Amino acid sequence: MKKVKLEVKNITKRFGDLLAVNNVSFEVYEGETFTLLGPSGCGKTTTLRIIAGLEKPDKGRVFIGGRDVTDVPPRERNVCLVFQEYAVFPHMTVYDNIAFGLKARKEPEELIARRVREVAELLGLTSVLNTKASKVGLSEKQRIALGRCLVVEPEILLLDEPLTLADAKIRETMRRELRRLQRELKITMIYVTHDQLEAMMLSDRIAVMNAGRLLQVGTPREIYEKPKNLFVAYFIGSPTINLIEGKLVRKDGKLVLEKEGLVLDATKLLEEAKGVGKIIGREIVIGIRPEDIQIDPSGHGVWKGEVELFEVSGDQLIVHIKLAEETKIRAMAPFSLRLRTGDIVGVAINPDKVHVFDRKTGERIDLLSIGEA
Amino acid sequence: MKWGRIVVTSLKYIIIGVFILWVLVPVAWIITLAFKPYQEWRVAYFIPKQPTLDNFIVLFKPEVFTGVMGATAIVEPVTKPLINSLVVSALATVLAVIVGFFSAYGASRYNTPGPFGIFFTLLTRMLPPATFVTPIMVYYANLGLLDTHLGLIALYSSVTVTYAIWILKGFIDAIPVEWEEAAMLEGASPTKVLFKVVLPLVRPGLVVAGLFIFLLNWTELLFALVLTNINAVTLPVHISKYVGAVGQLYGPQAALALIGSIVPVTIGYIIQKHLVTGFTFGMVRG
């Protein structure tokens, strides 16, 4: 049985006309990394600041370890926050920065010295302890901000997009380091980011937010493989999921997607799915992830299309294929597949990997469960 | 805990309240005094029983006073000093802001005016005007600039140009160099960049610098006291002479103080926002 460390209940927060956080509730378990993920302005940072006590919710309560802390000032909450811009105290040495929390609590000198050394050791800051914090590099600042929090042993460690300022390389190493550290020290961590890849790499569970609302909470696998709605499907995954919208109708014995006169045959994709009858005649969106599409240079498959553009993604190609005017999909292909723009290729898609959403509400339609109902 | 917080908060409001009273009481006294008739000048209450405008009216007429020990003084009407102050302050401000804008641009982008120019203008701010006015008086006497508007304007703009450079440099520094470089690539020559890109972007800065300098010019006493006599007398000089000459004529003195306050207070409140945020010179590191 997992122990609940933090409970956020029906939090709402307004800034003037803007509804920043709209009735958000979730639980965070002890020892896990929980990520609030969403585009800028979705309310994730505000939620985090409410947990830290830096912002007061208009409605709702916050519980830490079962204690209602909604009206408790930040310094009595025993949580710590690592800020996006690190907020390292520039006028102090690295040592004084890390020691700050303990000194503010009037801990004995020798305990402070011991703890600071331990943490500095852990984060590789020992050699710069006596340097002014304004003089060290970006990645050190990051670690100081982290160390400053670790040293006070908070019940929950909060991180607000700590890696956005770092360049790609440092970001990658830091993600791994953070994950390792969190595992080693068994910290409860709440992490905020707009980068879905970062969220996937770091988290035990992810909460996807958009426009102040909490859309879905789940493990990275759940969120990726069973997105609850269109936004989650769109936001998670790089390259972005292919989305094709239209009205599903039956024509001449075929299942087709119709949109503004354009017709796309979806028979092979949806025919075998149970419950497909229930969505005929509805406006839907079909989502297929690029890696679930196989390119067949000989032209066989569900659809046919013209190769338009290539992107290179690390060890694979992302191929843009034009199925019809205004309908393009992206698929992954190995470098070894020698394709040229203008080639006509077929695409194969496993029907099991097709996601279907209601176009109006954006909600996921689970074909199987409809069939069972 | 709760009680402690209440005590601390009320103490805070008490201190703020006392300070506000300390600021307001003298101001309130002057305002009410200015509307009191002769009989009420020495009374121990604020609101005049028979309010009057006589104290103001008298300032606009030439008057002869018989002061202590029978000495007489002729006091000119306040009209001319008022106009002089407006003209001199405004023209000196315009000159300082124009010169300051070009120099601030050079200083911000190319470090042009060089350390000497900056040091020297700073020096003139450090030096008490009393120590500096002597040679200027001699110099102006030789050039025939004593008691002229031009003399005052030239002096005022040269001692305030530092502020113009200082304030405008801050505004120009805030404009990304890239914004100018883009215009340059789009075909603008350096002077076109200055006038078509920088000038419109820095307009709020010109207003702030201008009003601030106008305020300084309007309030200046010593230079004007030494360098003017009849023709170019400014309002502060007039006030100082009036207060000195007419002895215990409290009502008109208060009225004069009010007249002298209207313009600077108006300007002060227009640039209040910049006064509050502008005084850090970017020196707080974060």
Add this chain to the structure above:
Amino acid sequence: MTDRPAPRSIKILANLPLNALLYAVLIIPFLLMIYLAFLKWNPAGGYEWWRAPLIGLANFHKALHDSRFLSSLGRTIAYVAIVVTIEFLLGLLLAYLLLEKFPGKKLAIAIIIYPLMLPPVVVATIFYLMFQDYGPVNNIFLRSIIGEKALGIHWFLRPDTAFISLIIADIWQWTPFIFLIMYSALSAVPKRLIEAAQVLGASNFYIFWRIRLPLIKPLIVIAIVLRALEAFKVFDYVYIMTGGGPGTSTETVSVYIYRVAIEYHDISYASAMSLIVLLLIIIVTRIFIWYSFERGGR
């Protein structure tokens, strides 16, 4: 800042008007002042300064033995020390108290900075009127404490009370100046630094001492230096309120030099004293700034 060389047109615009103005109005008189200080010249003597005899350091020698000059200097320094200390402590306290949001804060700030906008002559007039025998200080405030005796206090006729009245006027007008700088400095301390300290468990008092004050130290130095330099110039209050009196008991350096030059027409001597004062100011400012910034190995 770019590393491109300045185009010629910009160089001309940036340097020519400024230099023309400075040379024509300030630098020539400044050089003239240095020359005058070594002359024996009094315009009342009937000849122009270029015919006056050079007398070397005599004027400087005289100044250093002139007890009226020395005591005006000492008085000015005491004045600066008193007003700057009080204004700094009060201004900082107010800035801190007004930092947090509360209803009516904008109005409170608008009122507090009111004196700053007034011409010093007006402030001098105000306090000249306040401290009259039947002015409100005696007639309302003190009379309610010590009774009718209060009406017998002649503020401007006793050296100590005259000096105090000047100091009160200065504090009234210039505390808002320190307040403004301290307030904008404290507001400019990045909010995240304060919040970081809060989540680390620091109390407000601790944050003030360990985070806010050290971070605004450069501005504290600047505020004090600026204010001290301005206070050293004090002229308007003295000229209007006490006229330097009773006797010469409230005469400041500015007033004394003004008198020597304008009333006694001893231009050379005034120039020499000016140079001494200037030198003193540069040295003291330099030491103070060095002590505050460079000694710490910034």
Add this chain to the structure above:
Amino acid sequence: MAFLEIKNISKKYRGRYALKNINLSIEKGEILSIAGPPGSGKTTLLKIVAGLVKPDEGSIVLEGRDITDTPPHLRGISMVFEIPPVYPDRTGYDNIAFPLRLKGLPENEIKKRVYEVAELLGIKHILHRKPETFSGGEYQRVALARALVTNPTLLLLDEPLKSLDAKIREQMSIWLKELQRKIGVTAIYTTHDPLEAFTVGTRTAILIGGEIKQIGDPIDILEKPSMLEVDEYVSIPALNIFTGRVELEDDKLKVIINNVFLEKVIDKTLRERIESGKEYIIALRPSDIKVSTSPSPHSFQGRVLLVQYLGSRTLASIEVNETTIRAILPRGLRVGEGDIVYVELDVDRMRIYDPDSKIRIA
């Protein structure tokens, strides 16, 4: 003769090379992307081409004309900066019209061209709004519109997407590439993100420490990096680097890493460049490492330290003999942290670098 030639450009700041001996040539209609880590000299290079920075040495030749000493406003080059030049005091329309007004074009001609370019970039709806209401993407498009409205002979784009969110950046980079194809403008594009550079550019140059380390098409750079630095820079997720002893046997190359032998058939030219018995640097991408739950002849045994599920792929850190190897797990293989797995290195994709010069040998 190429459209733009950058010849032997060097620039020093305070005695240190910001750019060292840069040579590049760009053909008409192509988009060259320059990728490099922060501080590698990308911006300086673009500014030299634009004429905003004067090089210490070298020359710039545009369409056969040496423009090294031409002032920027006479070069006919447009640049989009990391801080987009969108003036906050005027509307979108006035911003885009600005360069045309500088040229003194009649107002109806200006209007026509502004609307044309706004249509092309899909920003007609914001022409009459002030910049404070723009979103990040709109801001960038207005900046781009300003740069395009003059029909520049050459367009320079300096990290135009840096400040945008990851998701918007992905879309904008594809959009940019499609746009460039449509209008056929010649462009140089810089970015710190190698993948973005590969997406946008027809060719990519890798700029590290002020030097061009490699130039070519994306797949070339990824498959045949010229040196270890380039390999490390373009590898995302991070490269695995080992040291191994190399021995030559007949037509075979044997690599010994931690007592595991790997064999590879090689040709003669390679034999001559490798010294038998010497230690070399061996680099492999996580995708070049096969992980399975059963041992094979050339595999190492290892323990899984960390599994990171990324949706389209799963990344694992595996501890083998006290070194950590990062690998991409095959789809469908599910392993947990602490499990024992077997790791095999793909010999054919292994890259060998000289330990001293760090130049690629094979």
